[in-house]
Amino acid sequence: MSSTEETRTADTGTTAGRPPLRAAIVGTGAVAHLHAQAIAEDPRVELVAVSNRGESRRTEFADRYDVPGRYATHTDLLAAEHVDLVVLCTPPDLHRQQTLDAYAAGAHVLCEKPPALSLAELDAMQAAADAAGRAFAIVFQQRTGTAAAHVRHLLDSGALGRPLLAQCQTLWHRGDDYYGVDWRGTWDGEGGGTTLGHGIHQLDLLAHLLGDWAEVDARLWRVARDIEMEDVSTAVVRFANGVVAQAVSSVLSPRQTSVVRVDCERATVEVEHLYGHAGPDWRITPAPGVGEDEVASWAFPADDEPSGHTPLVRAVVDALWDGTPMPDLVTHARRPLELVTAIYASATYGRPVTHADLDDDERFRTSLVADVTDVRPA
Numbered sequence: 001m002s003s004t005e006e007t008r009t010a011d012t013g014t015t016a017g018r019p020p021l022r023a024a025i026v027g028t029g030a031v032a033h034l035h036a037q038a039i040a041e042d043p044r045v046e047l048v049a050v051s052n053r054g055e056s057r058r059t060e061f062a063d064r065y066d067v068p069g070r071y072a073t074h075t076d077l078l079a080a081e082h083v084d085l086v087v088l089c090t091p092p093d094l095h096r097q098q099t100l101d102a103y104a105a106g107a108h109v110l111c112e113k114p115p116a117l118s119l120a121e122l123d124a125m126q127a128a129a130d131a132a133g134r135a136f137a138i139v140f141q142q143r144t145g146t147a148a149a150h151v152r153h154l155l156d157s158g159a160l161g162r163p164l165l166a167q168c169q170t171l172w173h174r175g176d177d178y179y180g181v182d183w184r185g186t187w188d189g190e191g192g193g194t195t196l197g198h199g200i201h202q203l204d205l206l207a208h209l210l211g212d213w214a215e216v217d218a219r220l221w222r223v224a225r226d227i228e229m230e231d232v233s234t235a236v237v238r239f240a241n242g243v244v245a246q247a248v249s250s251v252l253s254p255r256q257t258s259v260v261r262v263d264c265e266r267a268t269v270e271v272e273h274l275y276g277h278a279g280p281d282w283r284i285t286p287a288p289g290v291g292e293d294e295v296a297s298w299a300f301p302a303d304d305e306p307s308g309h310t311p312l313v314r315a316v317v318d319a320l321w322d323g324t325p326m327p328d329l330v331t332h333a334r335r336p337l338e339l340v341t342a343i344y345a346s347a348t349y350g351r352p353v354t355h356a357d358l359d360d361d362e363r364f365r366t367s368l369v370a371d372v373t374d375v376r377p378a
Contacts, residue, residue, distance in 0.1 A: 048081060219373065
């Protein structure tokens with residue numbers, strides 16, 4: 001039996017006498033509950049501290065999950081507690097400094113999306129992680145789930161033939177009450193509109209399946225919401241492998257849906273869901289003439305785990321527990337942010353952009369503030 005097997009039983013996640021990893025959550029909003037629940041399910045990690053400036057919200061959250069350490073700020077928390085992992089569930093404009101502070105305290109970081117408000121911020125966070133010898137993991141939970149892993153294997157192996165065409169739709173609805181929070185709807189608070197705040201999830205899943213992008217031709221629109229940024233974006237993305245994809249993000253869509261579809265030479269593979277997917281949300285449609293035996297070889301695994309924070313947090317804990325590199329489920333933070341940045345840059349330039357454009361223009365390396373076409377009725 002290997003040393004890892006002696007320490008941890010893979011099927012049960014038991015610690016075999018080894019003390020659990022110590023985790024802290026910074027920010028106690030809605031998404032923090034998903035992390036707390038995922039941590040509670042894994043005996044290899046223990047939630048020992050939380051921070052939130054609001055005393056009532058901090059106390060309510062800590063009481064619910066029986067967390068002993070309770071602090072007003074992340075700096076108070078880091079000064080008082082030794083933690084192995086800091087989970088950032090705060091607004092994106094706070095991520096950079098909180099990440100740097102966590103690394104200075106010797107902790108690893110798991111950061112909610114969007115991880116940063118610019119490529120420059122993200123690069124600084126990664127550089128700090130590298131200098132400290134600590135992990136920088138990011139939350140794009142749409143990558144997780146057994147069905148998504150199966151589809152990625154089919155695409156990578158060539159089982160479905162060459163991918164040719166793709167669609168990526170994030171059609172959500174956010175009303176005026178959603179933008180009533182003071183930091184939402186502003187460039188300073190959110191860093192971007194629906195493309196960064198919502199569409200990035202499906203864009204990330206698309207890139208997780210297809211790889212690096214090569215060119216983006218996009219437009220940003222402010223159709224109905226009284227905000228600084230876009231409430232709709234449209235883009236055509238050409239990937240390095242030749243796939244041409246159409247991407248739409250919206251907060252104006254009463255029938256909400258999230259769709260990723262890839263048309264390949266031998267089949268169409270697609271998923272339609274809202275905020276999370278499982279096996280039944282995926283389907284593969286064979287091209288004419290494809291035989292039944294070949295179609296059967298594409299079948300989804302019988303043991304289905306949905307996408308979500310639980311498998312993502314487990315993947316982070318696996319790597320920390322075993323001392324192995326973080327898996328690609330929680331790395332490649334730059335690729336989706338590059339893709340989103342390219343959408344904002346293309347809309348501002350009024351032309352297609354490539355990686356070279358982002359490298360050459362300091363404006364879009366340091367900010368996503370972009371030109372938005374306002375088409376609201378007078």
